[in-house]
Amino acid sequence: MSWTEIVIEVARDQAESLSDALMEAGALSVSVEDADEGTAAEQPLFGEPGMEPKQAAWERSRVVALTDSGSDAAALIAEAITIAALPLTVADLPFTLRSVEEQDWVRLTQSQFAPIHIGTNIWVVPSWHDAPDPDGLILELDPGLAFGTGSHPTTRLCMEWLEVHAPADLSVLDYGCGSGILALVARKLGAATVIGVDIDPQAIESANFNSERNDCEIDYFLPDEFHHGDVLQRFDIVVANILSGPLTIMAPMLCAHLADAGALVLSGVLATQADDVIAAYAPFLSLSVWAEREGWVALSGKLTAPG
Structure with a gap:
């Protein structure tokens, strides 16, 4: 089976209404692109993270509607114009057609994710691949919704720290666990107890799934569940790969979870x-840059044992 894309260039104030109308008229999907993409006139649409874009489309927008290969493009556009009540005719909206041939989309997507080699002996291997080194520390992990497949520099830095400072027979807390990848590394490196905490229920679900797949016994909690009760759990190693802002705020809490002479590892820090992050933790312990990659750093330090 094959499909046809109908490509229409429109002004900004027509893009959204035409897109909605094309879907209502029977298009399989509709997307809006910058018609000037790849040229000197290309403009970013979105602002800073967390801010709504000032405009809903580009000044010159390209509306792309996916249809069955046998569809009448002119008739579809005419119906969309009527639905959107635009003061236009089909002649006012010249369009081009692009053929989209059938592909094995699953295989195509999977081909974009190869095993990732981290540190000396760690491999993150998607389920559809064989492990390049069967004797390595193998994490079977598919790309998913929760953060953490080992591809981001901050994740790699934390994994490398754990490999160098193997937590055999120690307790480890992974705060902001995402997919659970750091908790998995700690467990496979011999940690006796590993706990992961995350604010996102989807992350907890993903982490539990990954732990079962990798045959690792790890407990995961939302923050309210983890901090419930009067007993404060303390760990030999606390690792948090989040962002500098939350890490700064959480300094007293994370340090309170350190056992005597416990080690703290932080990343997600430019x-x-x-x-600034080192200064926030100075009242509790001395942190320093352990390693840097692509502008990101991992900070580490050890709580001074009493006496």
């Missing part, structure tokens, strides 16, 4: 933010 090199330019390292001094």
Whole structure:
């Protein structure tokens, strides 16, 4: 089976209404692109993270409607114009057609994710691949909704720290666990007890799934569940790969979970933010840059044992 894309260039104020109308008229899917993409006139649409874009489309927008290959493109556009009540005719909206041939989309998507080699002996291997080194520390992990497949520099930094400082027979807390990848590494490196905490229920679900797949016994909690009760759990190693802002705020809490002479590992910190994060933790322990990759750093330090 094959499909046809109908490509229409429109003004910004027509893009949204035409897109909605094309869907209502029977298009299989509709997307809006920058018609000037790849040229000197290309413009970013979205602003800073967390801010709504000022405009709903580009000044010159390209509306792309996916249809069955036998569809009448002109008739579909005419119906969409009527639905949207636009003061236009089909002649006012010249369009081009692009053929989309059938592909094995699952295989195509899977081909984009190969095993990832981290540190000396760690491999993150998607389920559809064989492990390149069967004797390595193998994490079977598919790309998913929760953060953490080992591809981001901050995740790699934490994994490398754990490999260098193997937590055999120790207790480990992974705060902000995402997919559970750091908890999995700690467990496979011999940690006696591993707990993961995350604010996202989807992350907890993903982490539990990954732990079962990798035959690792790890408990995961939402923050309210983890902090419930009067007993404060303390760990030999606390690792948190989040962002500098939350890490700064959580300094007293994370340090309170450190056992005597416990080690703290932080990432999600840009090199330019390292001094501020180090200062936030100075009342509790001395942190320093353990390693840097692509502008990100991992900070580590050890709580001084009493006496």
